[in-house]
Amino acid sequence: MNTVGRNIAANAAGGGLSLVVFLVAVPLYLRLLGAEAYGLVGLFTTVMITAAALDLGLGATLNREVARLTARADGRTDTADVTATLQAACWMVGIVMGGLFALGAPAIATRWLRFSALSADEVRGALTLMGLALPAVIVRGVYLAGLNGLQHQALANLLQTGGTAARAIVSIAALLIVAPTVRVFFVTQVVLLLAEAIALGVAFRRALPDAARGGRVHPGALRPLWRFSGGMAGTMLLGHTLNSLDQVILSAILPLAEFGYYTLAVGVAATLGLVVTPVTTAVYPRFSQLVERAPRDVPSEYHFFSQLVAVLVLPLGAILICFPADVLALWTRNPDVVSHASTVLSLRAVGTVLNALMHVPHVVQLAFGWSSLGAWANAIAVVLMVPATIALSRTWGGAGAALAWIGLNVGMLSVAMVLMHRRVLRGELAHWYARLLPPALAVALVVGTARAVMPDGLSAPARLAWLAGAAALSAAAALAAAPTVRRRMVAAVRPA
DSSP states (O other), rough: OHHHHHHHHHHHHHHHHHHHHHHHHOOOOHHHHHHHHHHHHHHHHHHHHHHHTTTTTTHHHHHHHHHHHHHSSOOOOOHHHHHHHHHHHHHHHHHHHHHHHTTTTTHHHHOOOOOSSSSSHHHHHHHHHHHHHHHHHHHHHHHHHHHHTTTTTTHHHHHHHHHHHHHOOOOOOOOHOOOHHHHHHHHHHHHHHHHHHHHHHHHHHSSOGGGGSSOOOOOOGGGGGGGHHHHHHHHHHHHHHHEEEEEEEEHHSHHHHHHHHHHHHHHHHHHHHEEEEEEEEHHHHHHHHHHHOOOOEEEEHHHHHHHHHHHHHHHHHHHHHHHHHHHHHHHHOOOHHHHHHHHHHHHHHHHHHHHHHHHHHHHHHHHTTTOHHHHHHHHHHHHHHHHHHHHHHHHHHHHHHHHHEEEHHHIIIIHHHHHHHHHSSSSSSHHHHHHHHHHHHHHHHHHHHHHOOTTOOHHHHHHHHHHHHHHHHHHHHHHHTOHHHHHHHHHHOOOO
């Protein structure tokens, strides 16, 4: 198995374990804390996801630079000062961002959120602790990006998954033993996130090649990278603004308990990223290396990995779109969750599937050093999405916000991809669409038929078996309709 294959396997294993933690922990959090307090947990999840953009592009820059370092045949590098400076910068950015969030906690608690069961002091304290957690969240993301760029993705997954599992286990134990309060939950999260960030920092420094160690903090070392890093900062800040825009707006419109149901549905839809991220995380450094030494090989790899993402994400996405109530009922066994979150889950999954199909094109742009397209596209989208999300959310609540998410990704898929292929991989856009459409149609046919003929009144085990069968058949149909992926898989398992 080559390096990319090993990394995808490691990332998939890490994503699978993270999914297990999510599936086990969320129902327990709901039961121990209640719906309104879980709304704060959902808000914390939104903050953690947004924090990935608050590193101002430092993580993506570090990933690309250390990947390029490993591709240079002459051994020349000025990466030592770059890595040292990027590490210092991410800690500084994290402390500043966390401090600002903590200072804003009283205003957020009293002027933004709507709650009744919790006290203002409890909400304010939870928000302050979220701010204290932000530096660790930002720093851990940068160190993970560095380990991924160095192709130490198995180690990155081990540390990240271990940290995620530890936070869930210790938090649930603390809620059971100490007290089922938001304060206990967030204190536990802060302590363990800081420990995880430190562990990742030690692992990253040990993984660095000798030529990239011993550097000094020198802002001038980043001067050649300002353009790329600045474009990445804009792309990520605006991109994560778009991803969390609905949640920020709804946190002010909906009661905290309703907001908790919405974030739960968003979290379930976001599990599709656990299918896609293993691929894109592995191929980003791979594309960076190809651009550096073998650019002619990029188109074939691009189409293969784009179609691979489609084969992986479409079957599971179709299950969430067509069977949202069944999925939520089997998982939570909570009628309130089913009634409040099913429609949002179905709509949100549609947008998330469309978004996932653009991940490989995005990392190819970055590998070529072109980060400004995403920044400009996201900036225009934010201007359009803010009023659209507010209007739709006020009319239809969470379902309206999810409709806005679909509209955003339809626009990006049809406009941003055209702009990208005019500069990067010119002439490949039609081929890209042609490789995505057949598996999409095959999956839609299989899952749509399964939804239409599903008998009423099935028991829970029978419903689970029905969904598993539909997912398996749709995955087989997607693979049958994806010759690029099928040929590569056959060649990989065929004896040499």
